[in-house]
Amino acid sequence: MHLDPVADMQLLVSGLAIGSIYALVALGFVLIYNAVGVVNFAQGEFVMFPAYIAASFLLPAVTVFGTVVHWQLPVLAVYALVLVLMVVFGLLFNRIAYHPLRDRGWLPVVISTIGVSIFLRNAAQLTWGSQPLVIPSFFPVDTVAVGPLHIRPQDLLIIGVTALLIAFQYLLFERTTLGKQMRATAQDRTTARLIGIRVGRIVAITFVYSALLGTISGLLVAPLFTVTKEMGGLIALKAFAASIVGGFGSIPGAIVGGLAIGVIETFGGFYLSSAYVDAIAFVILIAVLLVKPSGIFGERVAEKA
Amino acid sequence: MGRKPLIVLGIVVALALVPLVVRSDYVLTLLDLAGIYAIAVMGLGILLGFTGQMSLAQAAFLGIGAYTSGYLTTHMGWSVWFAMPCAVLLSALVGLAVGYPCLRLSGHYLALATIGFGIITQLVLINWKDVTNGSDGMTGIPPPQFGPWLLDSYGRDYYLVLAMVVLCAYVAWRIKTTRVGRALHAIRENEIAARATGIDATRYKIIAFVLAGAYAGLAGSLLAHDIKFVSPDSYSFDQSVVFLVMLILGGSSSISGAIIGALLLTMLPEVLRPLKSSYIMVYGAAVIAMIVFMPQGLVGLFAALRARFEHRSPPADAAPAGLLGEAEANAV
Numbered sequence: 279m280h281l282d283p284v285a286d287m288q289l290l291v292s293g294l295a296i297g298s299i300y301a302l303v304a305l306g307f308v309l310i311y312n313a314v315g316v317v318n319f320a321q322g323e324f325v326m327f328p329a330y331i332a333a334s335f336l337l338p339a340v341t342v343f344g345t346v347v348h349w350q351l352p353v354l355a356v357y358a359l360v361l362v363l364m365v366v367f368g369l370l371f372n373r374i375a376y377h378p379l380r381d382r383g384w385l386p387v388v389i390s391t392i393g394v395s396i397f398l399r400n401a402a403q404l405t406w407g408s409q410p411l412v413i414p415s416f417f418p419v420d421t422v423a424v425g426p427l428h429i430r431p432q433d434l435l436i437i438g439v440t441a442l443l444i445a446f447q448y449l450l451f452e453r454t455t456l457g458k459q460m461r462a463t464a465q466d467r468t469t470a471r472l473i474g475i476r477v478g479r480i481v482a483i484t485f486v487y488s489a490l491l492g493t494i495s496g497l498l499v500a501p502l503f504t505v506t507k508e509m510g511g512l513i514a515l516k517a518f519a520a521s522i523v524g525g526f527g528s529i530p531g532a533i534v535g536g537l538a539i540g541v542i543e544t545f546g547g548f549y550l551s552s553a554y555v556d557a558i559a560f561v562i563l564i565a566v567l568l569v570k571p572s573g574i575f576g577e578r579v580a581e582k583a
Numbered sequence: 584m585g586r587k588p589l590i591v592l593g594i595v596v597a598l599a600l601v602p603l604v605v606r607s608d609y610v611l612t613l614l615d616l617a618g619i620y621a622i623a624v625m626g627l628g629i630l631l632g633f634t635g636q637m638s639l640a641q642a643a644f645l646g647i648g649a650y651t652s653g654y655l656t657t658h659m660g661w662s663v664w665f666a667m668p669c670a671v672l673l674s675a676l677v678g679l680a681v682g683y684p685c686l687r688l689s690g691h692y693l694a695l696a697t698i699g700f701g702i703i704t705q706l707v708l709i710n711w712k713d714v715t716n717g718s719d720g721m722t723g724i725p726p727p728q729f730g731p732w733l734l735d736s737y738g739r740d741y742y743l744v745l746a747m748v749v750l751c752a753y754v755a756w757r758i759k760t761t762r763v764g765r766a767l768h769a770i771r772e773n774e775i776a777a778r779a780t781g782i783d784a785t786r787y788k789i790i791a792f793v794l795a796g797a798y799a800g801l802a803g804s805l806l807a808h809d810i811k812f813v814s815p816d817s818y819s820f821d822q823s824v825v826f827l828v829m830l831i832l833g834g835s836s837s838i839s840g841a842i843i844g845a846l847l848l849t850m851l852p853e854v855l856r857p858l859k860s861s862y863i864m865v866y867g868a869a870v871i872a873m874i875v876f877m878p879q880g881l882v883g884l885f886a887a888l889r890a891r892f893e894h895r896s897p898p899a900d901a902a903p904a905g906l907l908g909e910a911e912a913n914a915v
Contacts, residue, residue: 317691378875384690385637386878389831390871392824397867404861511820515702518695526692553710560699567696568684 284426289544295433295502297540298440302495303517304524304532305447306488312464312527313484314376316387317518322510323398324492327367328360329500329509330402333411335359341407353416360493368489372482395511402507410504413497436498443494444533451529460484512556516543519563525576534574595749602741611741613849618744619805621845622751624829625838626798629755631827632836633764634791635771637690640681640697641826643704644796646818648674648803653721653813654714663727663808670804671797678796682789701820708815720814724807740809747805748842751798755838758794767791771836828870834880843881 303321310318334340335349335356351359375394379386416435421428451457462470463480471477496510503509516539524535539559547555566573602611627641648670655666681700688696708715715721726735727743734740758764766787769777778784807813825848833844855862877884 311691317694375871382878386874388691388694389827390874392827393867393870393874395867396821396824396870397864400861400864400867404864515695515698519699522692522695554706557703557706560703563699564684564696567688567692571687571692 285548286545287427288429289548290541291427291429291433291437293541293544294537295430295436295540296499296544297520297537298436299495299499299513299536300517300520300540301533301536302440302443302491303514304521304536305529306491307514307518307521308527308529308532309460309464309484309491310488313460313481314380314387316376316384316391318488319388319391319514320371320375320395320398321488321492321517322512322514323395324364324367324489324510325496325499325513326402326505326507326510327398327496328364328493329413329496329505330406330411331363332356332360332497332500333413333505334406336413337411340411341409342405344407357497360497361490364489364493365486368486369482371489372485376481376485399507399511408507410506412504413500415501430502432498432501439494439498443491447529456483516556516559519559523562523566523573525573528573528575531573531575595745598745599742613853615740615744615809616806617846617849618741618748619802619809620826620829620849621748621842622805623799623802624826624833624841624845625751625755626795626802627826627830628835628838628841629758629767629798630791630795632830632841633759633767633771634788636685636788636791637694638697638792638795639694639820639823639827640701640704641795641799642818642820642822643701644674644678644799645803645806645822646704646708646813646815647677647796648800649807649813649818650708650715650721650803651800652804652807653724656725656808657721657723658714663725667727667801667804667808670807671800674800674803675793675797678793678799679789681796682792685792686785686788698820698823701823705815705819708818715815718815720812722812724811724813726811727808734808744805744809747801751801752838752842759838763787763790768836832873832880834882837880837882840880840882847881 303325306321306324307317310316310321334342334347335351336353338350339346339348341347371394375390376387379390415432417431419431421430423429449457451461459470459475459480460483462473462475463477463484467477470480492510495513499509499513517536520535520539521532522535523539524531524533539562542562543555543558546558550558601614605611623641623645626644627638630636630638651670651673652663652666655661655669656663661669681697685693685696709718726733726740728734729739729743732739734743758767766777766782767790769780769782770784770787774784803818806817829844829848830841831844832848833840833842851866852862855865873880879887
């Protein structure tokens with residue numbers, strides 16, 4: 279195995295890009311987990327569903343329910359539409375999949391989110407068929423030359439948007455009343471309710487915010503992959519793995535874990551085995567669970583009571 | 584309680600008569616499949632229902648059993664009757680290998696670690712082409728030969744599957760009603776308290792993992808010889824979820840519930856066939872509705888209905904405080 283600095287730099291950029299996607303989805307997991315103490319197994323569908331909606335309005339012709347439709351709209355209008363729809367989606371998800379089960383422990387909620395996931399995947403297949411859709415990139419070229427490197431501009435966009443979102447979230451949590459209420463709810467729901475925070479509303483907002491994080495990752499990643507009903511599943515599982523590697527429940531952990539998994543997986547896929555590339559995240563996960571189950575930033579090992 | 588063995592015997596005899604009445608190969612195939620899934624679901628029941636340990640890798644264990652059986656019979660020319668115990672043994676050993684490091688984990692962590700194991704297993708099945716023949720799968724797996732009979736038509740296979748279901752249900756029932764079962768139950772309800780009363784929780788949790796693996800290995804081996812074909816797609820994460828749903832639908836800590844759940848959900852797609860491709864969507868919605876409205880599964884529902892009908896409270900063992908019941912809300 280010889281090291282090639284140019285190839286390595288390119289791998290690093292791609293790795294950071296896909297790692298940013300994992301980080302965003304992992305943040306969605308962690309925020310919901312902190313707010314309500316359960317893992318949302320439909321997080322991948324928060325990525326897949328908006329990508330399909332966006333594709334329906336970005337492409338000149340899309341087959342919906344077996345009929346070809348021409349819904350093409352300006353790009354910004356489409357993104358605004360998708361974000362609005364996903365706010366509604368997040369509220370509905372909270373109302374249907376979480377709210378009725380909120381007092382019944384974690385397993386019913388986990389199974390209910392798995393139910394939503396099955397429902398949405400197949401609703402997508404029914405609506406858009408099994409043919410993958412391709413969302414065009416913003417950029418006219420696939421790669422640009424930066425010195426000796428060939429970099430995908432989409433990768434840079436992903437990294438940039440992720441950095442902005444993380445900065446936004448930091449400000450939200452540290453500087454706004456809403457953010458402080460979200461943190462208080464995450465720390466201790468009972469006490470939060472006692473000091474007058476409307477916990478139900480904060481939980482609903484958390485689901486919406488998490489849905490939006492998924493949406494943005496879906497829109498960012500769609501031009502790199504094709505839009506299929508399966509696209510969210512593996513991203514979500516790896517993001518979940520990333521959040522545990524980083525330390526479950528920890529926000530910096532989700533970000534660092536996501537980036538680390540993205541980079542290691544990209545290098546591993548190139549240097550070790552492209553056939554087993556999807557196993558890398560889980561091998562790391564199982565190793566971390568065995569050696570240091572609390573992850574890089576985590577302190578708790580046990581589940582929240 | 585005196586009536587119970589008679590009822591069970593009656594049901595088994597009735598099931599044994601089914602191939603004499605139902606002549607359709609198609610229906611018998613489905614019943615075979617339901618029986619095979621019932622074995623896998625009972626195994627999951629021992630792990631999740633009895634012991635409270637989540638696993639989303641049951642289909643992967645099924646795959647290990649199916650491929651072991653397939654490889655030993657097609658590549659090595661072994662008899663099915665030697666391959667089958669080997670499949671059970673290997674799945675049980677993998678159960679041990681997975682269970683041991685997972686002991687420290689619980690709840691979501693355990694769920695995810697098992698998902699990871701399932702995905703790795705599937706990747707190995709796809710990529711270890713020398714042994715598994717990759718995505719194409721293995722064909723030409725021989726059916727079992729029992730004395731003068733080759734168990735190749737579904738009517739004959741049916742009896743093998745039925746016998747195995749009865750055997751597995753009996754073993755599960757013995758486990759549930761003896762010391763081991765009570766230890767597993769204690770671990771499910773409160774592991775710390777169980778340890779405090781002198782239960783070796785580590786040992787019993789490993790036993791549960793090994794049993795779940797063994798059940799799945801048997802189911803996988805039966806499946807391989809029944810449909811004479813194995814491919815990686817049949818042992819995916821989605822299939823593990825289906826097993827979980829079967830268990831929850833039936834009632835997670837009930838043996839009859841596991842069998843009823845497997846039977847219903849194997850038949851359901853056929854009943855929903857008029858809905859064509861939207862059936863899995865309906866299925867997903869049904870899962871949510873089920874969890875919301877029937878936390879104890881069908882067995883719990885029947886017990887509650889019977890209690891209402893007979894104007895008395897349900898017997899203690901008929902409606903166990905399931906994993907999905909209110910009682911457990913804060914026990915995790």
